[in-house]
Amino acid sequence: MVGVSPAFFISRFGEGFTPSDLASSLGDLKVAGADAYQLEIFREDGASDWTEGAISRLRDAEGKTGLNASQFVAHYFLYGFGDPVSLRGDRGLAAFERVAEICRSFPLVKTVTVPLPPFDAGRSATPADWASFRVALVGKLVRASRIAASAGLRLALELVPGNLLGSPGEVLTLRKEPGLESIGYNFDTGHAWACRERVDLLPAKLAGAVYGTHLKDNEQKEPLAMAPGTGTIPWKRVVSGLLASGYDGSWDVEFMCAPADANDQYARGIAFIKQVLAECGDRSSK
Numbered sequence: 001m002v003g004v005s006p007a008f009f010i011s012r013f014g015e016g017f018t019p020s021d022l023a024s025s026l027g028d029l030k031v032a033g034a035d036a037y038q039l040e041i042f043r044e045d046g047a048s049d050w051t052e053g054a055i056s057r058l059r060d061a062e063g064k065t066g067l068n069a070s071q072f073v074a075h076y077f078l079y080g081f082g083d084p085v086s087l088r089g090d091r092g093l094a095a096f097e098r099v100a101e102i103c104r105s106f107p108l109v110k111t112v113t114v115p116l117p118p119f120d121a122g123r124s125a126t127p128a129d130w131a132s133f134r135v136a137l138v139g140k141l142v143r144a145s146r147i148a149a150s151a152g153l154r155l156a157l158e159l160v161p162g163n164l165l166g167s168p169g170e171v172l173t174l175r176k177e178p179g180l181e182s183i184g185y186n187f188d189t190g191h192a193w194a195c196r197e198r199v200d201l202l203p204a205k206l207a208g209a210v211y212g213t214h215l216k217d218n219e220q221k222e223p224l225a226m227a228p229g230t231g232t233i234p235w236k237r238v239v240s241g242l243l244a245s246g247y248d249g250s251w252d253v254e255f256m257c258a259p260a261d262a263n264d265q266y267a268r269g270i271a272f273i274k275q276v277l278a279e280c281g282d283r284s285s286k
Contacts, residue, residue, distance in 0.1 A: 002273050003036025003070050004029060004266055005214045005254035007225060011262045015042050019054040023061040030065045032267035033274065036250045038212075039106065040073040047076075047098045055105045070250035071111040071156070071186075071212045074099050078117040080140065081164065084129075087119075087136045096144055100151035111156050111211045111249075112148050113186040114141075118162030137164055142179035149182075156186040156211040161195050161223050168192060168202055171209055184211035187242075188254070193233050194223035200234050203241035210247050214254040215273060225255045227265060229272045239273075240280045251277065 009017040009025060022037065029037060041047055062068060080092030096112075103109045121129065145155045159168055171185045187210050192199050203210060217231030218224040228235060239251075253269040 001035035001250050002270050003034050003250045003252045005038050005252045006040035007254040011257050012259050018049045019058050023058045026061045026065040026067050028263050033270045036070040038071050039069045042075045044076045047095045050102050068108045069106045072103050073113045078115040082117045083120045096147050100147050112153050113156045113158050115158040116163035117160050119164035138177050154182050156184040158186040158188050184209045186212045188214040190216035190218045193220050200237035203245040207245035212249050213252050216254045227255045227269045235276050239276045
Protein backbone atom coordinates (compact mmCIF):
# COMPACT_ATOMS: atom_id res chain seq x y z
CA MET A 1 0.00 0.00 0.00
CA VAL A 2 1.08 3.57 -0.72
CA GLY A 3 0.35 6.28 1.81
CA VAL A 4 1.53 9.54 3.30
CA SER A 5 3.63 10.56 6.26
CA PRO A 6 2.48 13.20 8.77
CA ALA A 7 4.15 15.82 6.55
CA PHE A 8 0.90 15.87 4.58
CA PHE A 9 -1.01 17.05 7.64
CA ILE A 10 1.74 19.50 8.63
CA SER A 11 1.57 20.97 5.12
CA ARG A 12 -2.19 21.45 5.46
CA PHE A 13 -2.58 22.44 9.11
CA GLY A 14 0.83 23.25 10.55
CA GLU A 15 2.73 21.54 13.34
CA GLY A 16 -0.22 21.75 15.73
CA PHE A 17 -2.46 19.43 13.70
CA THR A 18 -4.89 17.30 15.69
CA PRO A 19 -6.56 13.89 15.31
CA SER A 20 -9.64 15.77 14.06
CA ASP A 21 -7.51 17.23 11.26
CA LEU A 22 -6.43 13.72 10.33
CA ALA A 23 -10.03 12.52 10.29
CA SER A 24 -11.17 15.41 8.10
CA SER A 25 -8.36 14.71 5.59
CA LEU A 26 -8.84 11.01 4.93
CA GLY A 27 -11.46 11.63 2.24
CA ASP A 28 -9.07 13.90 0.34
CA LEU A 29 -6.29 11.34 0.72
CA LYS A 30 -8.56 8.67 -0.71
CA VAL A 31 -9.18 10.85 -3.76
CA ALA A 32 -5.43 11.44 -4.03
CA GLY A 33 -4.90 7.70 -4.34
CA ALA A 34 -3.57 6.96 -0.87
CA ASP A 35 -4.15 3.63 0.86
CA ALA A 36 -2.59 4.54 4.20
CA TYR A 37 -1.46 7.39 6.44
CA GLN A 38 0.72 7.79 9.50
CA LEU A 39 -0.35 8.88 12.95
CA GLU A 40 1.80 11.35 14.87
CA ILE A 41 2.19 13.41 18.01
CA PHE A 42 4.36 16.28 16.86
CA ARG A 43 4.52 18.51 19.92
CA GLU A 44 5.27 17.54 23.50
CA ASP A 45 1.82 18.69 24.62
CA GLY A 46 0.08 16.92 21.75
CA ALA A 47 -0.92 13.79 23.65
CA SER A 48 -3.80 15.70 25.27
CA ASP A 49 -5.50 15.97 21.85
CA TRP A 50 -5.88 12.19 21.66
CA THR A 51 -9.07 11.82 23.62
CA GLU A 52 -11.26 8.74 23.30
CA GLY A 53 -13.75 10.81 21.31
CA ALA A 54 -11.07 12.01 18.89
CA ILE A 55 -9.79 8.47 18.40
CA SER A 56 -13.32 7.22 17.78
CA ARG A 57 -13.94 9.88 15.12
CA LEU A 58 -10.68 9.00 13.40
CA ARG A 59 -11.54 5.32 13.41
CA ASP A 60 -14.94 6.15 11.91
CA ALA A 61 -13.21 8.10 9.14
CA GLU A 62 -11.00 5.09 8.47
CA GLY A 63 -14.07 2.90 8.13
CA LYS A 64 -15.71 5.30 5.68
CA THR A 65 -12.65 5.73 3.46
CA GLY A 66 -10.94 2.37 3.74
CA LEU A 67 -7.65 4.03 4.69
CA ASN A 68 -5.60 2.60 7.54
CA ALA A 69 -2.85 3.95 9.74
CA SER A 70 0.50 2.34 8.86
CA GLN A 71 2.59 3.45 11.84
CA PHE A 72 2.79 6.01 14.65
CA VAL A 73 5.50 8.67 14.61
CA ALA A 74 6.41 9.87 18.11
CA HIS A 75 7.99 13.04 16.75
CA TYR A 76 7.78 14.88 20.07
CA PHE A 77 10.12 12.22 21.58
CA LEU A 78 13.09 13.57 19.63
CA TYR A 79 13.51 16.20 22.34
CA GLY A 80 14.51 13.38 24.66
CA PHE A 81 17.59 12.60 22.56
CA GLY A 82 18.98 16.00 21.57
CA ASP A 83 21.47 16.81 24.36
CA PRO A 84 23.17 15.07 27.30
CA VAL A 85 20.71 16.25 29.94
CA SER A 86 17.62 15.16 28.02
CA LEU A 87 19.27 11.93 26.93
CA ARG A 88 20.08 10.91 30.49
CA GLY A 89 16.69 11.92 31.86
CA ASP A 90 13.14 10.68 31.45
CA ARG A 91 12.00 13.34 28.99
CA GLY A 92 9.47 11.86 26.57
CA LEU A 93 8.94 8.49 28.24
CA ALA A 94 5.68 9.27 30.05
CA ALA A 95 4.04 10.49 26.86
CA PHE A 96 5.41 7.41 25.09
CA GLU A 97 3.26 5.27 27.35
CA ARG A 98 0.27 7.22 26.07
CA VAL A 99 1.42 6.61 22.50
CA ALA A 100 1.39 2.87 23.17
CA GLU A 101 -2.15 3.14 24.56
CA ILE A 102 -3.34 5.09 21.50
CA CYS A 103 -1.92 2.46 19.16
CA ARG A 104 -4.09 -0.21 20.79
CA SER A 105 -7.05 1.47 19.04
CA PHE A 106 -5.39 1.01 15.63
CA PRO A 107 -4.81 -2.73 15.27
CA LEU A 108 -2.88 -2.50 12.00
CA VAL A 109 -0.25 -0.23 13.57
CA LYS A 110 2.67 -2.40 14.65
CA THR A 111 5.51 0.14 14.50
CA VAL A 112 6.26 3.30 16.45
CA THR A 113 8.95 5.51 14.94
CA VAL A 114 11.16 7.67 17.14
CA PRO A 115 13.28 10.33 15.37
CA LEU A 116 16.80 10.88 16.65
CA PRO A 117 17.58 14.59 16.13
CA PRO A 118 20.90 16.41 15.73
CA PHE A 119 22.81 15.92 18.98
CA ASP A 120 24.35 18.90 20.75
CA ALA A 121 27.00 17.76 23.23
CA GLY A 122 27.44 21.36 24.42
CA ARG A 123 31.23 21.16 24.17
CA SER A 124 34.02 19.09 22.73
CA ALA A 125 33.39 15.49 23.72
CA THR A 126 35.97 13.15 25.21
CA PRO A 127 36.08 9.38 24.69
CA ALA A 128 34.55 9.04 28.15
CA ASP A 129 31.75 11.41 27.13
CA TRP A 130 31.03 9.32 24.05
CA ALA A 131 30.91 6.12 26.06
CA SER A 132 28.51 7.79 28.50
CA PHE A 133 26.29 9.08 25.68
CA ARG A 134 26.15 5.63 24.12
CA VAL A 135 25.16 3.96 27.40
CA ALA A 136 22.45 6.56 27.98
CA LEU A 137 21.12 6.18 24.43
CA VAL A 138 20.89 2.42 24.68
CA GLY A 139 19.28 2.60 28.10
CA LYS A 140 16.59 5.05 27.01
CA LEU A 141 15.83 3.09 23.85
CA VAL A 142 15.52 -0.13 25.88
CA ARG A 143 12.97 1.56 28.13
CA ALA A 144 11.03 2.83 25.12
CA SER A 145 11.21 -0.57 23.44
CA ARG A 146 9.75 -2.24 26.54
CA ILE A 147 6.85 0.23 26.58
CA ALA A 148 6.23 -0.46 22.89
CA ALA A 149 6.45 -4.23 23.34
CA SER A 150 3.88 -4.11 26.14
CA ALA A 151 1.36 -2.97 23.52
CA GLY A 152 2.51 -5.43 20.86
CA LEU A 153 4.54 -2.78 19.04
CA ARG A 154 8.06 -2.60 17.72
CA LEU A 155 10.36 0.42 17.76
CA ALA A 156 11.88 2.01 14.65
CA LEU A 157 14.39 4.85 14.47
CA GLU A 158 14.34 7.74 12.03
CA LEU A 159 17.88 9.11 11.76
CA VAL A 160 18.02 12.86 11.21
CA PRO A 161 21.40 14.18 9.98
CA GLY A 162 23.67 14.89 12.93
CA ASN A 163 22.01 12.35 15.25
CA LEU A 164 23.94 10.65 18.04
CA LEU A 165 23.68 7.09 16.70
CA GLY A 166 25.19 7.92 13.32
CA SER A 167 24.52 6.06 10.10
CA PRO A 168 21.64 3.65 9.38
CA GLY A 169 24.04 0.72 9.59
CA GLU A 170 24.39 1.40 13.32
CA VAL A 171 20.83 0.13 13.75
CA LEU A 172 22.25 -3.35 13.16
CA THR A 173 24.75 -2.73 15.95
CA LEU A 174 21.93 -1.67 18.27
CA ARG A 175 20.11 -4.92 17.54
CA LYS A 176 22.95 -6.74 19.32
CA GLU A 177 22.16 -4.95 22.58
CA PRO A 178 20.01 -6.87 25.11
CA GLY A 179 16.49 -5.50 24.93
CA LEU A 180 16.91 -4.00 21.45
CA GLU A 181 16.95 -7.16 19.36
CA SER A 182 13.74 -6.12 17.58
CA ILE A 183 14.57 -2.45 16.95
CA GLY A 184 14.35 -1.35 13.33
CA TYR A 185 14.83 1.49 10.89
CA ASN A 186 12.34 3.89 9.37
CA PHE A 187 13.90 4.48 5.95
CA ASP A 188 13.78 8.22 5.38
CA THR A 189 15.24 8.42 1.90
CA GLY A 190 15.79 12.18 2.05
CA HIS A 191 17.70 12.11 5.34
CA ALA A 192 19.86 9.23 4.15
CA TRP A 193 20.56 10.83 0.76
CA ALA A 194 21.52 14.15 2.38
CA CYS A 195 23.99 12.20 4.54
CA ARG A 196 25.43 10.76 1.31
CA GLU A 197 24.40 7.23 2.14
CA ARG A 198 24.12 4.69 -0.67
CA VAL A 199 20.34 4.70 -0.57
CA ASP A 200 20.20 2.02 -3.25
CA LEU A 201 22.24 -0.35 -1.07
CA LEU A 202 20.67 0.39 2.32
CA PRO A 203 17.70 -1.98 1.78
CA ALA A 204 20.07 -4.90 1.21
CA LYS A 205 22.29 -3.88 4.12
CA LEU A 206 19.32 -3.55 6.48
CA ALA A 207 17.20 -6.39 5.12
CA GLY A 208 14.63 -7.39 7.71
CA ALA A 209 15.24 -4.26 9.79
CA VAL A 210 13.36 -1.73 7.62
CA TYR A 211 10.00 -1.25 9.33
CA GLY A 212 8.62 1.77 7.49
CA THR A 213 9.36 4.51 5.00
CA HIS A 214 9.39 8.27 4.58
CA LEU A 215 9.82 8.66 0.84
CA LYS A 216 11.11 12.10 -0.03
CA ASP A 217 13.68 13.50 -2.42
CA ASN A 218 16.48 16.05 -2.39
CA GLU A 219 19.61 16.85 -4.36
CA GLN A 220 22.04 15.35 -1.80
CA LYS A 221 23.09 18.82 -0.67
CA GLU A 222 20.87 19.36 2.38
CA PRO A 223 17.97 17.48 4.01
CA LEU A 224 15.16 19.14 2.07
CA ALA A 225 11.75 17.47 1.95
CA MET A 226 11.01 17.38 -1.78
CA ALA A 227 8.45 15.31 -3.64
CA PRO A 228 9.70 11.94 -4.91
CA GLY A 229 11.00 12.29 -8.44
CA THR A 230 11.95 15.96 -8.15
CA GLY A 231 15.49 15.43 -6.85
CA THR A 232 18.36 13.07 -7.58
CA ILE A 233 17.50 9.91 -5.63
CA PRO A 234 17.70 6.81 -7.88
CA TRP A 235 14.16 5.70 -7.16
CA LYS A 236 14.02 2.56 -9.29
CA ARG A 237 17.11 1.15 -7.59
CA VAL A 238 15.82 2.10 -4.12
CA VAL A 239 12.40 0.54 -4.72
CA SER A 240 13.86 -2.55 -6.37
CA GLY A 241 16.21 -2.93 -3.42
CA LEU A 242 13.39 -2.72 -0.91
CA LEU A 243 11.33 -5.27 -2.82
CA ALA A 244 14.30 -7.63 -3.15
CA SER A 245 15.05 -7.33 0.57
CA GLY A 246 11.53 -8.48 1.44
CA TYR A 247 10.12 -5.15 2.59
CA ASP A 248 6.35 -5.53 2.84
CA GLY A 249 5.34 -2.38 4.70
CA SER A 250 3.65 0.78 3.51
CA TRP A 251 5.31 3.09 0.99
CA ASP A 252 4.65 6.48 2.57
CA VAL A 253 5.35 9.71 0.71
CA GLU A 254 6.75 12.66 2.65
CA PHE A 255 7.42 16.24 1.59
CA MET A 256 6.41 19.77 2.49
CA CYS A 257 4.26 22.06 0.36
CA ALA A 258 1.83 24.96 0.62
CA PRO A 259 -1.56 24.12 2.21
CA ALA A 260 -3.51 24.88 -0.96
CA ASP A 261 -1.24 22.60 -2.99
CA ALA A 262 -1.15 19.60 -0.67
CA ASN A 263 -3.92 17.53 -2.26
CA ASP A 264 -2.68 17.90 -5.83
CA GLN A 265 1.02 17.58 -5.05
CA TYR A 266 0.55 14.54 -2.87
CA ALA A 267 -1.62 12.94 -5.55
CA ARG A 268 1.30 13.33 -7.95
CA GLY A 269 3.77 12.01 -5.39
CA ILE A 270 1.61 8.96 -4.68
CA ALA A 271 1.16 8.33 -8.39
CA PHE A 272 4.93 8.55 -8.89
CA ILE A 273 5.66 5.91 -6.25
CA LYS A 274 2.90 3.65 -7.59
CA GLN A 275 4.38 3.95 -11.07
CA VAL A 276 7.88 3.08 -9.86
CA LEU A 277 6.48 0.14 -7.92
CA ALA A 278 4.71 -1.09 -11.06
CA GLU A 279 7.92 -0.78 -13.07
CA CYS A 280 9.88 -2.65 -10.40
CA GLY A 281 7.26 -5.30 -9.70
CA ASP A 282 9.29 -8.03 -11.41
CA ARG A 283 12.37 -6.93 -9.42
CA SER A 284 14.34 -6.71 -12.66
CA SER A 285 14.88 -2.95 -12.70
CA LYS A 286 18.47 -1.87 -12.48
